[in-house]
Amino acid sequence: MVNISLLVLLVLAAALVAFGSFLFLYARKKFLEADRLFQDARSKRKNIQREIENEKKESLLKIKDEIYKKRSDFELEMKRERIELDRLQAKLNNKYEALDKKESNIDELRRELQQKERSLSRSEDILRANETKLKNLYNELITKLERVASMTRDDAKQTLVDTLQAEVRLSNEKWIQKVEEDAKARAKEKSIDIVTTAMQRYTSEQVTPNSSSIVQLPSDEMKGRIIGKEGRNIKALELATGMEFVIGETPEIISISGFNPIRREVAKRTLDRLISDGRINPTRIEETVQQVETELEEIIEEYGKEVALEFNLQGLNPEIITLLGKLQFRTSFSQNVLQHCKEVGIFSRMIAEELGLDGQIALRSGLLHDIGKAVTAEVEGPHAMIGADIAKRCGEDPRVVNAIAAHHQEVPFASIYAPIVVIADTISASRPGARRETLSAYIKRLEKLEEIAQQFEGVKKAFALQAGREIRVIVQEDTLDDEQAGILARNLAEKIEQEMNFPGQIKVNVIREKRAIEYAR
Numbered sequence: 001m002v003n004i005s006l007l008v009l010l011v012l013a014a015a016l017v018a019f020g021s022f023l024f025l026y027a028r029k030k031f032l033e034a035d036r037l038f039q040d041a042r043s044k045r046k047n048i049q050r051e052i053e054n055e056k057k058e059s060l061l062k063i064k065d066e067i068y069k070k071r072s073d074f075e076l077e078m079k080r081e082r083i084e085l086d087r088l089q090a091k092l093n094n095k096y097e098a099l100d101k102k103e104s105n106i107d108e109l110r111r112e113l114q115q116k117e118r119s120l121s122r123s124e125d126i127l128r129a130n131e132t133k134l135k136n137l138y139n140e141l142i143t144k145l146e147r148v149a150s151m152t153r154d155d156a157k158q159t160l161v162d163t164l165q166a167e168v169r170l171s172n173e174k175w176i177q178k179v180e181e182d183a184k185a186r187a188k189e190k191s192i193d194i195v196t197t198a199m200q201r202y203t204s205e206q207v208t209p210n211s212s213s214i215v216q217l218p219s220d221e222m223k224g225r226i227i228g229k230e231g232r233n234i235k236a237l238e239l240a241t242g243m244e245f246v247i248g249e250t251p252e253i254i255s256i257s258g259f260n261p262i263r264r265e266v267a268k269r270t271l272d273r274l275i276s277d278g279r280i281n282p283t284r285i286e287e288t289v290q291q292v293e294t295e296l297e298e299i300i301e302e303y304g305k306e307v308a309l310e311f312n313l314q315g316l317n318p319e320i321i322t323l324l325g326k327l328q329f330r331t332s333f334s335q336n337v338l339q340h341c342k343e344v345g346i347f348s349r350m351i352a353e354e355l356g357l358d359g360q361i362a363l364r365s366g367l368l369h370d371i372g373k374a375v376t377a378e379v380e381g382p383h384a385m386i387g388a389d390i391a392k393r394c395g396e397d398p399r400v401v402n403a404i405a406a407h408h409q410e411v412p413f414a415s416i417y418a419p420i421v422v423i424a425d426t427i428s429a430s431r432p433g434a435r436r437e438t439l440s441a442y443i444k445r446l447e448k449l450e451e452i453a454q455q456f457e458g459v460k461k462a463f464a465l466q467a468g469r470e471i472r473v474i475v476q477e478d479t480l481d482d483e484q485a486g487i488l489a490r491n492l493a494e495k496i497e498q499e500m501n502f503p504g505q506i507k508v509n510v511i512r513e514k515r516a517i518e519y520a521r
Helices: 002-027 032-050 056-149 153-201 221-227 229-241 261-277 282-310 318-329 337-354 359-367 383-393 398-405 417-430 439-454 482-499
Strands: 214-216 244-246 253-257 459-465 470-475 507-511
Touching: 002 032, 002 056, 032 056, 214 261, 221 229, 221 261, 229 244, 229 261, 229 282, 253 261, 261 282, 261 318, 282 318, 282 337, 318 337, 318 383, 337 359, 337 417, 359 398, 359 417, 383 398, 398 417, 439 459, 439 470, 439 482, 470 482, 482 507
Parallel strands: 470 507
Antiparallel strands: 214 253, 244 253, 459 470
């Protein structure tokens, strides 16, 4: 029990030491000597705790001595702080005296200001009296002027206002016209400079590669093996791939015909692999087609990922990556569509950056503008609208969606990025060597389209627009009514489908309007 009591006393003594140390540290935290004393106390406290079991009585005495010493030091420090407080109090008293002097000065200034205010009040009274006199003189003058001019004050004001408005309106119109002319001239020069700079900064092959639908055979004997007994091999190929294999009289060549470019590539790779392997039978054909389809899916994904990595596209939806890869096997007028999309994206970014716009938005808009062509074999409709629906579904920026939908001007422009994509698309498609279609063939196709429209009765004029993607027909309003104009549009669309081959779709736009013109003489 004695030991326990002694231990309790020691613990209490240690607690007192800690409390005294805390007070001492708080009182002397701004002085270097306080920190040293506090460190010594903490070190001694730790030593006392380690030696408490071996030297209990001696530790207790040391703790008491240390407490006494610290109390003495604390009292000494408090005396020093009291002296410092006295000094600060004296300083504050001096400041109070200075403030009292300033207050007395302020009182003197206030009295001077009051005197000045009284002077100003007297001056204001004099001014008001003079102002009243001037108003009376002014009214008398106006009355005399009205008698001399035979015109009231309101009439004179209205006449002056009308004259000023006419002069200002004429000056504004001239100034606005001049500003518009200058702005158009500068805008034309700037646009030419931007487009030329973008074209000069980009280099590419003259003709981009495209997927071939021709398979070379090692010998004519291979044709018979491909056809098989009673044509079972060729039927199995067509059934498994969905393509038509044309075996004509041309030696050592087989043509693959089909609208779906992916299926056409599967058929071509399958046939190449069968020819290399030499084993051609329906079972082997089905196995090879499945292998090629699996490999082609991986190749398509790889193409899409390469494009995303090349342009550092963040947050691109996996569906869009797959569709970009499919564009590698799609051609438009013998131009590889994926290469064309990459060019349009680069041109769009260059033009946007020259204009101080967001280059990444322009890049995404240009790169994805023909994304709808990857699914035109499965989905009906214009590829621009199909691509816009895909981009919207995949969470693309609304500006990107509008630029895709409007790049053939089928919907209005909603932002500056839409016309930028149109310009970049035109540059990529029309640069020398980009597409194999010659100018003469292009003109003949447009003329053929207009010629078909002119064959119908009641057609006044026909114009092929948007590179042959739209035919705009103006009919004679006195010959055809609205119902007959609708029938004409359907018949014209059917005849175009029968007589022309074209990718995508052609919009038939029949316009009927009644104009009444008279002249006032």
